[in-house]
Amino acid sequence: MSNKEKVENAVAAINKGPKALKLYMEICAKCGTCASVCPVYYGSPEKKFNPSVRSDLIRAVYKKQCTHSGKILGKLAGAREFDERELEQWVEDFYSCTGCRRCATYCPFGIDNSVITRKGRAILNTLGLTPEVMKKVVEISLKTGNTDGASPKAFMAAIEFLEEEMRDEHGVDIKVPVDVEGADYFYVPPSGDVLVNIEATTGVAKVFHALGMSDRWTMSSKCFDGANYGLFTGDDNSMKEDNKMYVEEAKRLRIKTMLMGECGHAHRIMKFMMEPGKWWGDLPFTITNCLQWTAEHIRAGRLQFDKSKNSMPVTYHDPCNFGRSCNIVEEPRIILHATCMDFREMHPNRGENWCCGGGAGLSAMDTIHEFRMEVTGKKKMEQIRATGAKYVAAACSNCKRQLIQLMEYHKEDIAVGGVHDMLSRSILIDGKAAEHVDYEHQAVETSSQ
Amino acid sequence: MSTYAFIVGGVLPGIAALTFIIGMTYRFRVWSRTVQPGKMTLFPASDNTIKAVLAEAVFFPGLFRGDRVLWMFAWIFHATLALVFLGHLRVFTGLVDRILAAMGLSADAIAAMSNTVGGIAGVVLLATGIMLLIRRVTLQRAKEISGLPDFFALLLIIAIILTGNMMRFGPHFELEQTRVWARSLITFSPAVPQNGLFLTHALLAIVLIMYIPFSKILHFGGIFFTQSLIKRR
């Protein structure tokens, strides 16, 4: 079968569902509202970045394949014969959508262009045209269970290091239990929160310790990365395969609650796709997020903080998957209000927040680094500057990578990190907050002598 | 009666009605039967799906937050369109007249009201329709996504409004004729008004009605399907 036939068949299959996608093919009124709220189009108002134009790549083929008017009237009905030479354009265009779903919020018909984008990427994936980085991340995830390709042994070394760090900070042993069968909570962070930016994980560990629940949670040495790039490549099979590892590990550990980490799309897949979709039948455990869990304990007054540890102005970036797709918007704010002296909102926020510009896996692609810095991240940069914050908290590894690069590219001295990072620095353990040896300050003093 | 008048006033209305009813039924049936694996979530969401979908269909709150200028034109356009639709219903059936009469309005008052409201509606509709067209031609983000079907639909509707307005503001046209015509259609003995303007207006309207099930104007039905798929859980 030629590529052309493959594409045409895949598009024609939309006729059979899903319902949402089929409707999106048929009822767009071409009003252009999506473009006015799209971060990419905001960054560069070019025709190819107009969400409706991008969706038309598929819509026009659909009309040609599936509608009478398209078959008979052709161009007059907005239909177009698919041309294999377009595929290159497809790759570029479908990988320039951040899948933030902002268009869906404002579209009068609720058309979610990210669904069309994902369909486009799924088709490209079957043709083997997925960008190399994405392919590689999916491959490594399926092979090792995490996007870093880290072995259980390497993970254990990292955990040991984490515990040492915490002992250094607080002078007491704060445990990070691993592979404990029968624990209540199973913490599934993005792997970056264990291997690179460790404060999110130390934050969670400290909450457990402060609550006296150190022996009631566990991590897994095989499954410590909720990230699932199958969502971004449009490949349902690998998405489910990756997901299955985690559900089976949870079952094996006989845990009661799966505690998702600061990773928006991981939470969305677990809580809003896998669970209600009953991919693996009824689950013997519940799913919640560490932001919700921690916020609940803060609300109940079970945790104490020394806010002066976080005296700089802090703002919160709502990751699209948490804000628009999972409705976890108040919880991170509860945590930040409790742990920071100067919390500032950026506007608009919550479900209406602008995307960081790295959504739908884009932030992992350095091949489009400049595009992400100049175009997709433009609005976010303006929003962050307007707050005057010196620290941007984002509960998402993809957002963090994009934001960190944004700050470097635009030469802004603004730190980027997670929500539990702020908690980790200010939470009181036995009445004391973490003590950092201020090497840097020492260095400055010696050099000025 | 000329052949042209007979076709436009006697034959086409039936065909148009059939096309519309069958086309729309087919659409709605297919839509409601197409599978949807799992609901989609989009926040902020209200707890009440029906209320939210109705609000979205009547007031376009999403559009209001996204593009206020377009919202103004679009909402006035659609609301007036609905009003004009009711006005035509009144002309054809007299049902609205009877309701108003029962409320204690005199025949003169009703006619005067119809003239004022209908007149204003016609003008507003034309103005907003043209504004939408201008927007489509001049606003970059709308221009670059507009294709022939978009212009065709808009121009068709504007043409209908224009001929309708000409009937109201041009040479006198006895509305009673249309009531007779509407009644005659049901009894399959068409009595078609011999008025060039009326026939053009009717022909264009018939084309529109037949065009709806195959075009993007479907959005007025689709909105209930798409909006009920998202935002609620």
Added chain:
Amino acid sequence: MRRKSIQFADGKSYTLDEHGFLDPPEQWDEPFAEGMARLQGIFDGLTEEHWNIIRYLRNKFLEEHTVPVVVYACADNNIRLNKLKELFPTGYHRGACRIAGINYEFMYNSNIWLTYESHKILEAEQKLTPAGFLEDFDQWNERFAHLMANEWNLPHGLTDKHWEVIKYLRDYYRVHKNIPTVYETCRINNLSLDELIELFPAGYRRGACKAAGLPFFG
């Protein structure tokens, strides 16, 4: 890709990729590390502690063809994260790995999350005027001079000759509350005008005086 060239001590030049990382990595040598370290805020030269990390990274890079994530690098060298940050002020990846001559493309290909790390942008802790001059003469320290000089990409960083001129300017200003003329400065320091400009490529007022923490009068 936008490549650029950089020159350090001994007049040897190196090519960097668009992210400012050494590419191709074969160019690496110890003078490169010393030169790049200065650009990464390590003004007092590389110590044995720095070299331990750099040697560790180069070994991983050349022998095992990997770049360890920051947590392993700390664990393997038995140092705290904060200590690492102090050693390399611009961060593990942008500081240590860059000095060790690991190229960006390799790092990115081996693990996209490696670049996932905040780093401090080197900034003066002193208050500056909008034009970038020191607001308060007494706030000056050597680190400030280094930071100002950083932008000139001097092959050897600030040399003794630089410090001589800076010291002269500061002493003069402290006494006279004024800026000496460029001729006076050259005469006292035994420099020709050209030599002065070579030392301070940004110019007399915007280079030498700025680094010495003198204000910019109109």
